[in-house]
Amino acid sequence: MKPNNKDTSKIFSVPENYFATFAQEIQTKIAEDKIRTACGNTPPFTVPEDFFKNIDFKLKPKKNYKILKTIFAVAASILLIFAISQTVFIEKQNNKTQTPALATENDNLFKEVENYNSELLISYLSESEDNIENLPVQEDADLEYLADYMALADMY
């Protein structure tokens, strides 16, 4: 029988780097075997009785957050618009009630001031400058008023 001299490396191939990493793999196997002999390779963990039988995940249906977001945005806008309109409305109402009242109050004040000083003014205007000191001024307020009046008269 003739010996088979065919080069087997041309028929079979090995994964890339097979021989380069072979030594490392053997070392790994030896170390692994040592660990296995000492510790075994069964995970040393247990679970509560019937844990896997009762395992059940109650998954909530997916919420459509897009719809929720839109609803929230619309509600927020409505609230904002309502708040602004309320503020504007209340302000208008206040103006409506306050304006006539204020106008009347101003008129009254004006009349009061006019009445109060008219007598004094007439007497002042009818007197000559020399007699001005003899005017019947009774209060400091009267003096102040006259001083203001004179200052105004000088201005114009």
Added chain:
Amino acid sequence: MNQPKDAALNFDEIVALYSEKLYWHIRKIVLLHDDAHDVLQNTFLKAWKGLNKFKGNASVYTWLYRIATNEAITFFNKKKKQNSVSLTTYEDFLSKTLEGDAYFDGDKMQLKLQQAILQLPEKQRVVFNMRYFEEVKYKAMSEILGTSEGALKASYHHAVKKIEKLLLLQEI
């Protein structure tokens, strides 16, 4: 890996089919039962929310596995951050909690192994758990973790060597 005709499955069936497998994957990362349960719920919640975005390029299992891994790592890191004000690390806290945990069934050596795994960097820990306990093929692992097979092999090698060293140190 079991890959049924995923598209035909409705969500309840997906939960029923994969919850146990995913639970054990998560549990090995977060270690405590209550935490694993929380992460599992979050995983399914995320999956359910993203179900319409799932394009079916990968199998449902690979997709879920990826979500579960990310959720478990995020959860673990969050706990670590919350524990950062404490004098002990979160890993130390977990090591001690495991000793008295009603749902930890391991012996002394298995406890030591878990404590050694806790000392690995996050990625190596995940790779080690998947390969050592679940014997997941590198190809599948690569799809789930989005890392090349070569990098995963190197990761596993480093993880195994570190654990071997840590266990030897503890024996001394």
